[in-house]
Amino acid sequence: MKKLLVLGILFFYFNNSFAQEERKIPFSVAISSHLIKYNQKIDAAYQDRDLERAEFLFDSLVTNHLNGTYMDNFNVYPLKGESISLEEYEKPIFLITSASWCVPGIGEIPALNDLADRFHDQIDFVVLFWDTKENLKEKVKEYTQNIKLVHIDEKTNQDSYIINKLKHALGFPMMYFMDSNKKILDIRKIVTHHSSETLSNSYSIHFNSLSKGVSLLISNLDLNSETSTTESDTIQNKDNRSEEERNIDEEYEIYKREQDSLNNNTKRKNN
Template structure:
């Protein structure tokens, strides 16, 4: 019996000894490593007027390289009071990046207000404006008090390494969904529609789109058993200097006959599978309708 107990203790010790902690990749590191290549492909798709492929490439970048990374900590300015750090928000975050000169759909802000009023106890709703305090003040009255309006003036903010990535690499308006540790669960573009859309239709379009992000965050909370708001504090993680801002040099041996890297081949193959599956579904619908 004593031998079994000793063996059990040794096994438990060895398991803990070799357990590897999670490697937390900063968002800025991941996007720096992949954004240039993807933007080139997305630009080519837009030139060819292939909007479907452009959208697929954006989703591929987010799904394969950005989801699961951790948003870098940076300073945000508030309309009243001192600046706040991103990590000071303790709940899962529904973050929208915007600018005062952007014109939202007529039903977008009302839909966001309704969701924030309903779920603000579980989530932090934050709208980040790349703008000045003066321009943000004119927008304040449009939002419910359950949405926190903050701004970053790129000319004065000291966290340029992440501000540049958030504002210029992916563009805006953009939605970021992060858990309580600021782990990126998904990134999506704001839904758009024609300016002539009615208020009712615009509201429904945006409510359906925005509520998917809320559902994602609530489902993650539920899966972790944290709907009551338990939080785990995590220390900030520094990215690897070798991966940040350093261009990789590809040798000719790494390229195929079309000049693609292994990762670029993977992206193209994934898109071809996506197209085949979509075409197959279309053909099946046509057969069923005959």
């Protein structure tokens, strides 16, 4: 009976532990599950010229179904060297998907360059072009060296299942913010403005928008660091004693063992 009780307790413990583990839902699975209904609703919104509802539908899809999923691993291609898989990036990722025919605001790239120069030690800034290697070469001079420029030619890439979702499901240019484990923290559209904006105004508009993504990644990085520190401190101080108190207690334990040993020797001699 006791053995059955112990086995029952162990089964409950392990079953509960596994149930509490986070389910890592791939981005491709999540977007596929909701894309048909999303496209139907957003097409209707655009037909009605209801841009406010279209924005709401996009935000709702991201917030309720895509945030918290994990980006599928896929290969990208730099101008030099071999292909790189997404999982090889070890830092949190600020990913922008674009193409050579996309026309950015006049202040967008300068604002992104400034943020990358400042935060590249903590974040991997990656701009992914749905394009050929030749077209990417024309863009290099516009970006700081602290931004990783990569490309994917959809016709030749082997990861078509995720590439198709990234390129065609939500459109581009688009911003994806992921932690170091490739967990999606948020997805946002690149802000747009009228082409008549001055460089100064355009820079301010884009800097304010892009910096929100940087802040999200940095704050999440700090939160994870604090959590790790707290867990470490909890393990080390689980009995709530200070370092000095632990040292005193250890010395007392040593003294007590010595006294017990002396007393036992005395008893043996008397016997």
